Amino acid sequence: MSAAAAVSQSRQWDRLMTLVRLGAIPGDGVNRPCLSPLDREARRLVIAWAQEIGAEVSIDEAANLFLRRAGTDPDAAPVLTGSHMDSQPEGGRFDGIYGVIAGLEAITALHDAGITTRRPIEVVAWTNEEGGRFAPGCMGSMAWAGHTPITAWADVRDPAGITFGAALDEHLAAEADLPRRPLGYRPHAYLEAHIEQGPVLEAADIEIGVVTGIQGSRWFSVTITGASAHAGTAPVGTRQDPVQDMLRAITALNELTADPTDTLRFTVGRIDVLPNTSNTVASQVRFSIDIRHPDGAILRAKGDAIASTIAAALKTCRAEVKEHFNAMPVGFAAEVVETVAAAAAACGHSALRLPSGAFHDAQFVVPLAPTGMLFVPSRAGISHNPAEYTSPEQLAAGTRVLAESLARLAS
């Protein structure tokens, strides 16, 4: 019996639906912030399932969680797979968590099929990929890979004012019973399964996306400072209104980022106004910029023009622009890409090579190991939304290809 044949569609689906209950929100969505009590409950479930097949559990100082299935050669570099377990504040049921549960299902299938691999296989759940509670995202994988020390974000605050440092300390204390491992190592290969979060696979009626690389992302925060004034007495012509200057700034950024091919992604998803009361001209506005492109040169040029574009657009206020996330585009390793393509063929699943529009933890593993990803379809391309959906059959197909790929990479 092959690992792929031992993958259980129902076990995987049941586990996903069990996890959905932790942080369920209306419309089949999930709100499970990283380092929250809900996150810890979900991790305990995953740990218990991993222990059922004798996997060894450990965490590192960034709270990344590892589930290790031993190989026959204890000195061989492990094959690493996994994703993240945190969700967007109004997220779906599959983003991230699928990659962790698929990794667990893959090693469970190997266990059930009685297959031993030469190399160990480790399943990882990276901390804070979404950046929904603490920005930016991918803190766990960035810290693990040596891209940025975890202490760099200690003072980042969530909307309730709690710092990332305090939340991480609380979390590590709650998991003090788990063995601790150091950050980082060089795996033999890294392969992450994920939902596509885009419309391409569904539109082409294809079961497996063989991911060739990830477009680059840059995140900025913009603070526009004006002067609060009375909405009834201050003539409009005398105001320094940061809301109105934000309008001018975003309008200018829309022009800067306009792309006839609709490849560049420009998003203002967060706006915070001070004091945010209806009869006072605001004193300050903060907003986020998320800009992405698969071409590093374009991403660099457009991103570098943001501050000057905003400065030129303002009429009465002053602006401060800070970049706080910068992930240049990456291409995945041919050996992992080809392994996934071959595994899909071996499993009899249709496959298509495509780049990733979303960033993923995989991006930060690239410097350490041959890296790749595989996608399963997202209904209507919807993600970061309660309506996110991939069928049990589609999820199982992805996990079969993952299990087959891991077996090959670990042999």
Place this chain on the structure above:
Amino acid sequence: MSAAAAVSQSRQWDRLMTLVRLGAIPGDGVNRPCLSPLDREARRLVIAWAQEIGAEVSIDEAANLFLRRAGTDPDAAPVLTGSHMDSQPEGGRFDGIYGVIAGLEAITALHDAGITTRRPIEVVAWTNEEGGRFAPGCMGSMAWAGHTPITAWADVRDPAGITFGAALDEHLAAEADLPRRPLGYRPHAYLEAHIEQGPVLEAADIEIGVVTGIQGSRWFSVTITGASAHAGTAPVGTRQDPVQDMLRAITALNELTADPTDTLRFTVGRIDVLPNTSNTVASQVRFSIDIRHPDGAILRAKGDAIASTIAAALKTCRAEVKEHFNAMPVGFAAEVVETVAAAAAACGHSALRLPSGAFHDAQFVVPLAPTGMLFVPSRAGISHNPAEYTSPEQLAAGTRVLAESLARLAS
């Protein structure tokens, strides 16, 4: 000795500076939300000061606070004066609270001068004039005047999610020791002292503003609903992004409300984005509209055009527009206006007749009694801002004119 001569500049200033400590924020500002513990502390101070001169204290079911100095004729309708004690979230030291402390200083001066009036004089502190914690403002005076029942706002929530109904219940329980009076009555006259919150008096180097009326205000809340999507995968051309449609809506409203005379005031002071995370296209945006004009016909026409202007501006989302405050312009009673003008002349203070750009509780007393207001200058016209300033001398001049006016109206 006249009441005006008995007004103590230092006592009034010291009381204001004592109150400033309750909710002090950087830059000499104040954040003292209505119905908060700080608000209650401030009220207890004012009550204690009123009791020093034997004033009778009572509250009504809207938590409006009354301090009554008896007249010689117990059956005569009282003369009413006062203002509010709540502040904007980033407010100044004089907005509202000056009118309460000036009223208290006026009856204290009458007391000190040994003057008895035929009519009682009552000093009122109206609940929630600012609308900073619970929108709209002027709830206390609206409820008192029979404009709107206080229960109408029971479900309005503050930014922390607490309802106005719950906050009011908690407040009334904390003041259960104070005698309760019914809502509303017909005073002989109402006169409110306030800082100008505009630049006119300072620019003209005038001590007293004799207020002739108040411009009209209309408040709306706009909800734009789109569809959340992944910032990295959703092509810009496929999005229903409510942030982008809000830009279009406000741009169109700027055109609708453009006024070459700079008389119309249009403000978007509050914006709330859902889910408000940087890497997700928003699902919903809510923003406030505050529009004001001294001409009722213009205010009616522009306000009535808001919903259709927004609907026409949207490209991909849908909008819901709700009006939740509508105060048409009012003119003040000649007898009160002339009394203030005559009192200013009697006190030797320069005076100028002018309309009010801000709305005030006085607006809602107009249907019940001859009503007026007097203004003292605001430095640089600044208000709703920690930099709000009126000098001790200017405040005392206003209170002398108030005391003289009240003595005349109550005789």
